[in-house]
Amino acid sequence: MSDTQDPPTDEPPADDQLTGEYDPADIESKWQDHWVAEDTYAYDGDSAEQSSADQSSGQSPRDDADTRFSIDTPPPTVSGNLHMGHLYQFTLQDFVARYHRMADDTVYFPFGYDDNGIASERLTERELDIRHQDFERREFQEKCREVCATYEDEFTEDVQSLAISVDWDNTYKTIAPEVQRVSQLSFLDLYEKGREYRQRAPTIWCPDCETAISQVEQEDEDKATKFNDIAFDLVADGDGPITWDETFTISTTRPELLPACVSVFVHPDDDENQHLVGGTARVPLFGQEVPIIADERVDMETGSGLVMCCTFGDQNDIEWYQAHDLDLRLAIDESATMTEVAGDYEGLSTTEAREAIIEDLDGEGYLLESRDHDHTVQVHERCGVEVEYLVTEQWYIEMLDKKDEYLEAGREMDWFPEKMFSRYQHWIEGLEWDWCISRQRDSGIPIPVWYCADCGEPVMAEKADLPVDPLSDDPPVDSCPECGHDELTPEEDVFDTWATSSLTPLVNAGWDWHADESADTADSVDAEAGEFTMDNPELYPFDLRPQGHDIISFWLFHTVVKCYEHTGEVPFENVMVNGMVLDENREAMSKSKGNVIPPSEVLENFPVDAARYWAAGTSIGDDFPYKEGDLEAGERLLQKLWNASRLVDQLTPATRPAEPEELSAVDRWLLAELDATVDSVTAKFEDYAFSKARNELRSFFWNTFCDDYLEIAKQRLSDGGDASTEYTLLTAHQTFLKLFAPFLPHITEELWDRLAYGAESDDGSIHTTDWPVAGGYEADLAAGETAMEVVSALRRYKTENGLPLNADVEHVEVYGHVDGFEAAIAEAMHVETLDTYEDAPDITTEVSGIDLDYSVVGPEFGSDVGAIDSGIESGDYEIDGERLVVADEFELGPDLFEVEETRTYSGEGEMTETERAVVVVR
């Protein structure tokens, strides 16, 4: 904050009349700076404790989860620019945070920066023009932190400029040593709980990134390729006799895997090829002889119906390899280069080898046909390169054995929208791999383990020492505890970034391990005695996890798994899943399509509050398009709010008068409508139904308050003060400003401040006041509604007769129930004499039809409804007192129908009908 900036609190209070138009540009940034400087959104972890210092209650409010609302925010990658998705997502979170800050005691709304990933590694290399390989890991991470810090500052400013009410004292960075400690503690804890293992097994491998990846990181991609029909020679009989020179055909898209071929499979139902089963085939060019085996997993529809199994071309190959105990022939190495198993082709890349092998197969007459083929391949989501399946040694978190438990954990959370649970469910149901958490990257959070150079026994770091880097730190023991060998080699691998990202609830709650101080720490046996604790246990489990639907399988699922294993509890009460922002043609915004709209461009043209109004405009979970028109609607609302507030300010005294003993009917009506709005909007906020809350609130403000009530109030107050009206105006105004505050934080704060409503909260901010509750006003709502209909009928009368709306009307007769509203109608519509009658007016009526209430008639008359309908249609009915008799056959009670009448008014003046009243202007 600059010192030339006057703190808003120094501005002249009460008598400073609102003037002119609302100018968001200056006002919005003024408040953004103010909120940050004043820590308006600080998590008040201790306040409840202090306020209860009288010790009257036994339980510390700090432990009372009901008064605190905690949100586990998604840490964005800092190297990326702020995009509309961020704006949308942050704003939705902020609606929740602001609502609960007012409705509950205090809100924990932290902010994280995800800088522990490949993105920030690459950013650092680019910025500093260095290579991470040239540095020790810890040193390089130090540089990452420095480079990221600049970007984080920028990001922080961007987020603050959206008025996201984050507690800026509670931020974290995933690369920070504290977080690395949590990540490594998690690893050790899961290892001790027997949930982790290290295994040499087939792994999903990205040959471009040269690392193992997990199932969640691979995705589908359709690719065009060639299907090659290759002849295999038979060298031994199967179940049936073969002729001496018999061959069969294998169709494959991956001929470079021929050297890795270990068997051929036939479907048990494949009658044509059944005689081959049990026989032996020779692989062309490479010459290895492989068994021919029957297995149901063969897809008879693809290619020749015969398929080769290579170690490993796809996941099926792995299953066959394990099920039939096949040989292992690894023809491709970590960098997608052919190995010595590939003989002459050794050293070629897989793509080079594919071409060369096809050429040679063709040359030797083994290639029967090569045709175009479209198929789906698995690629690494980060780089788009086709994955391979390699046998490597990796660390895994066991998950497959607890699929049911994790599914149950998902069910324990409340999902908004509910349907998003099915994504979680399907992901778990389709899980086929345990979670591979080791990555062969140079940078990342190190796996804190060493291995005995002799027997391979893993030696875990000690919890008290974390974070460690085995590459530069010494192991906790001098020799192998298993065999006594004195050489220990450090683990070089690092964690999958999701292994850390999945710990955000624990990071936020201050999860840590503390040595048991009573234990003799000098004794190495007891050095591990201690316990896991949380600095802020009241936060956990978190009330809300907000996130996008695209990372339900990545972030949410892994977080549930990890936190559940560590704490035995599901980490979240509620999950709010937001959709994606699309462009105005409903297409995803992407750099490649060139349809990205940066928030900065939007905010140059529109106030932040208008952008927030737009963000509140859709059902949670739905993707939704960016439309400039919606922001214009928000902008108009701001102007209307400003102007209406200006009028309220002009009409009322500086301070709200005490509630009068007797409120007039109009005032009670407005306050009762306000009560209904408060209840309804509150319920919508509780359900994360922002769009409905927004629209209902807007409708109350614009239609009920401005169009109806304010028009009446200004006439009533034109003759002088009236405590009932003044009280009502100010009560309603303050209440709906609060209701608007989560959506429109700037303008509501400005009005709250300018109109000096601020005495209620310590810091004068509307955002720390209490959320409104209904006042329990009772009113004749029907009379109010009828009165509003009459007003609108009179407006219509004036419009249709070309009269200005403030034209005087001499005499109006109202036939209908408008008790208590007579004067209000007359004043608002400039009526000199207004007479009301409860009974029907002196008019001639003619029955023009019958209106059936089908919801009652249907169940009662069932299939006779058709006959009744046609009876009424043809006029074959009579009204017998209160009953309706149709076609001399069906008798309908008074609740089942309404008589439709055409009224003709023969008296003096003009008649207008509304739903509940008849209005005659004379």
Added chain:
RNA sequence: GGGUCCGUGGUCUAGUCGGUUAUGACGUGGCCUUUACAAGGCCGAGGUCGGUGGUUCGAAUCCGCCCGGACCCA
């Protein structure tokens, strides 16, 4: 190939455990300088609820099929 979700005036959207007249906003046509607001007020036009078949007295709503779209998993 399997699954989930979705399709409502020109645009976005409410309504969806069935009840006949489908909500609102934006846009659009007309009228009104009304002393908070013309970025306003009032009045209109505009939809056979993707198509089709069925269940039912009655379907935007339930069921089948088809078309179109999004996403997830092979």
